[in-house]
Structures are given as structure tokens and as C-alpha cells.
Amino acid sequence: MNIEKARFNMIEQQIRPWNVLDKDILDMLIVVKRENYFPQDQKTLAFFDTELPLPDGSKAMSPKLEARIVQELGLKKQESVLLIGAASGYLAALLAHMSSHVTVLETSLALKELAEKNLAADGVRNVSVLLADGLSGQHTGSYDVIVIAGAVEAVPETLKKQLNVGGRLLAIVGRLPVMQAELITRSADAAYDTRSVFDTVVAAAPGAVPSSQFKF
Template sequence: MTIEKARFNMIEQQIRPWNVLDKDVLDMLIVVKRENYFPEDQKTLAFFDTELPLPDGSKAMNPKVEARIVQELSLKKSESALLIGAASGYLAALLAHMTRHVTVLETSPVLKELAEKNLHADGVRNVALLQADGISGQHTGNYDVIVVAGVLELIPESLLKQLNVGGRLLAVVGQLPMMHAQLVTRTASGFTERSVFDTVLPPLAGVEPASTFKF
């Protein structure tokens, strides 16, 4: 099977059936080559419905979860994004394709270096990677979009404070056996929240929430 056939099957057999139907998102999955973010022995596996192992012992998300996250955020080219957790750099590349700039915070020096290498090799220039704990409040900024690439028990208040008005945060919250992807939007008067899909992700490695926000 060719790489392009594997990509086609991934989109048609995994991603569309998971309610990812936005044409811009589907077109992006063809343009941003997922195999470029994995080593040679994993390139064909990059299109499977599985979480691939990463060099630090953690795992990358499966493709349908990444695509669904991007779709739910309704990204705009004028927006700035914050991603907590670099993994292989692929989710950062997806966000970068649809926004103005992406800041990535990663606690693992191994993953920071891997993601930087992959993004540079793929020609992605609007991503900045920092070795920092994105949950504790060690790094702060102002963003239109925030994505947490790992499960949390609760959403930290330190992250919500960094959302611009109209900004959206997506994080998977909960514990086994049930975890929910929560989409939080900041309004002029506060925050709104809705559950957008159920999934299971590993905990976000190397971070400890400093404080949490309850709706």
C-alpha cells in the first residue's frame, strides 16, 4: 500500500466516521504530512488508529483525536494558539497551518528537540517551542486558542486566564473509564463550557496543576 493510499484510508475510514467533516480540516490532513513526524519504522503506522510510542516513553495521540480537536476549535488564520505538550510536533503543525502563530510548551527536553527537528524539516516556521510547564503558571501569555495534549483532572485557572475574549480552550478532562473533551469559551462576562466528544488520553506528563477552575 502506498503512503497516499494509507492517508486516504485514514481520512475516509477513521476520521470522517468520527464526525470530522469540515472540508478545510480534511484538506489540511492531506497537505500536512503526518508521516513526516515519525521515524522511518513508524511512517506507515502513522496512519493507523493507534497511539504511537514517543522517545521519552509517552505516546502520540491517534489521528482521529487530533483532527477532531482541530475541527472543534474553529480556527482562524489571524489567531494565536498555545499548545501544552509537543509530542512529535504534528499537532503543532496542524494548528500552525490554520493559525497565525503557535507557542508550544513542553517539559521533556527529548520531545522539545524532536518536535523542533520535525517542524523545521517540514518547513513549519510559525511555531515557537519552549521547555516549560504549561499548567503551573510558569509561562503566561494571551492567546485566542489553547490546547492541552493530555488528560487533566480539572482545567487550571492559570490557563483560562490566558484566553482572550472570544478565545477557546480544549482539554480532555476526567479519569478512566470516562474522559470528556471540554471546549471552554471566554466571553465578556465569564466562561462557557460544553463537552464535545468522549475519548481516552494518557495524563499530561511532567506537570502538576497549581490551581483549578470550577464552572
């Protein structure tokens, strides 16, 4: 398999047609090698429009979804990022390429270790991966950008409060069969603007609890 040809086809046939048109994003997809974040038997599949299985039984998001998420955030080099969900580490690597530092919270020890291993092997130094439930409110911080890598039925208020003024939070909100990616911008101390940016369907985020399981 010609890896570079596969990468070119991924960008031109999957990602660009999904309205990812920012040149910086498209150039980054050439620099940050997606195949480096998957084992040998999945490397040729890393460029397919599919969700690849991960060691804990979950799945990595498709390439076009990861690229679209990064584009919608409009990252700046000086910004700090919080990512909920490590997966293979690839989305963290994309975010790290466009920002100052990425903190990743992951509930699965297997995925925490996998992401750390992949990021280190790929020379990514501005990412910290922590074993923590990012949706529980136990972790607190202050960030310019927050990404929830998976579906939630509602965005926790504790996460929104960790946004700096002018910061953005991207989450995929809803339940099957209807989900939307929402971009929430903190416009003032207690004011948030929310807009839907695209439709998609993904598995639940790490630590997400369906509304039917909430206890009152």
C-alpha cells in the same frame, strides 16, 4: 506501501467517521504529511488508528483525535495558539496550518527537540517550542486558542485567564475510565462557557498531577 492510499484510508475510514467533516480540515490532512513526524520504522504506522510511542516513553495521540481537536476549535488564520505538549510536533503543525502562530510548551527535552526537528524539516515556520511546564502557571501570555494535549482532572485557572475574550480552550478532562473533551469559551473578562464536545481517553498531559498527589 502506497503512502497516499494509506492517507486516503486514514481520512475516509477513521477520521471522517469520527465526525470530522469540515472540508478545510480534511484537505489539511492531505497537505500536512503525518508520516513526516515519525521515524522511518513508524512511517507506515503513522496512518493507523493507534497511539504511537515517543522517545520519552509517552505516546502520540491517534490521528482521528488530533483532527477532531482541530475541528472543534474553529481556528481562524489571524489567531494565536498555545499548545501544552509537543509530542512529535504533528498537532502543532496542524494548528499552525490554520492559525497565525503556535507557541508549544513541553516539559520533556527529548520531545522539545524532536518537535523542533520535525517542524523545521517540514518547513513549518510559525511554531515556537519552549521547554516549560504549561500547567504550572509559570508561563503567561495572551492567546486566542489554548489546547491541552493530554488529560487533566481540572483545567487550571491560570490557563483560562490567558484566553482573550472570545477565545477557546480545549482540554480532555477526567480520569480513567471516563474522560470528556471540554471546550471552554471566554465570553467576557471573568466569564467562561463550557460544553462537552466528545468522549475519549488519553494519557495525562505533560505536568498534570493526579488529585491524589495534591498537597494542602
